[in-house]
Amino acid sequence: MSSTMKAAVYHGTRDIRIEQVPIPHPRDGEVVIAVRRSGICGTDATEWTAGPVMVPVHHRHPASGHLGPMIPGHEFVGEVVDGSAELPAGTLVAAGAGVWCGRCDRCAEGRTNICRNYYTLGLNAPGGLAEYVAAPARMLRTVPAGLPLDAAAMAQPLAVGLHAARRAGARHGDSVVIIGAGAIGTFTLAGLSHLIHVDITVVDLPGPKLDRAAKLGAARTLSAHDDVVAAVLELTGGRGADVVIEASGAPGQFETALRMVTTGGRVLAVGLPKDKPAVDMFSLALREVTIDSTVAHVCDDDLGVALDILAEGILGPLLLDSVISLDDLVTRGLEPLAASRVDGKILVAPTHRNW
Known part of the structure; x- marks a missing residue:
């Protein structure tokens, strides 16, 4: 050599x-x-x-x-x-x-x-x-x-998605919204679908990414062009989603996540916005919303499971x-x-x- x-x-x-x-x-x-x-x-x-x-x-x-x-x-x-x-x-x-x-x-x-x-x-x-x-x-x-090698190469980012899914803290039967159906949003969706039975709504621009989300376990998809906050409130009888995962990093989407989560609910920050979000602390405090974050993965917990999912x-x-x-x-x-x-x-x- x-x-x-x-x-x-x-x-x-x-x-x-x-x-x-x-x-x-x-x-x-x-x-x-x-x-x-x-x-x-x-x-x-x-x-x-x-x-x-x-x-x-x-x-x-x-x-x-x-x-x-x-x-x-x-x-x-x-x-x-x-x-x-x-x-x-x-x-x-x-x-x-x-x-x-x-x-x-x-x-x-x-x-x-x-x-x-x-x-x-x-x-x-x-x-x-x-x-x-x-x-x-x-x-x-x-x-x-x-x-196949092409699938195995996705094990590390899928492990990151699995860890994010665990950090979301969703419970059986919860309503969950994932904002962003790019790679990390898709890996988080796959991890969430593998770990627990929840009702998942995915938000993104119309096109192949939303089509893919539907194939991977999303109960429904919403176009980011629409008033997604109003749509989520309607879907949840006015309560808001139990868990919102912001996986796009797009401008304004973290604020959107906070507006569509229920009182006492959880928002998980996955996407990394270029600009600092403007957080309405008054609304956040009065509704006792939990904000959490996630980084990387726990190798012993997530990497082997990721390979098992990909093997499907x-x-x-x-x-x-x-x-x-x-x-x-x-x-x-x-x-x-x-x-x-x-x-x-x-x-x-x-x-x-x-x-």
């Missing part, structure tokens, strides 16, 4: 270069993976258009220790090539990307996603937009037999947009993603082999 590999390297705003870099060597507890697919998401697009935000190009990351240009890619699946007794060479694995210490108070609580020493491969340390990546074995899960064979084909080469990462990946011209998941195949 050559000592170098092809990789995308992030240098700064709108500056990602395809370079030859050294193949990583595993540290204690790590294995080396030949990357077969690596997904990109809105976070990657934001880093490219407006970053560095999370990539430690100019300041050393306190947990990962990385400083300088870095390989992005936090959604990847591949084949172990330098393994361990538990994960021998040839094993297909999906990565959780988040690395936790296992020693702090948050880890002791099982909240490893907010570990005091947390960092993420592809955001704070070299990731999977390369031919090879070194990753801790404990954040990897074996890909179920027969699960429904979600992956509905979400896949395209598979592109590493050379096309910017023109066919980040540019359309940043311009909101993508409804599903774009995956990158770092090698030209027919995997």
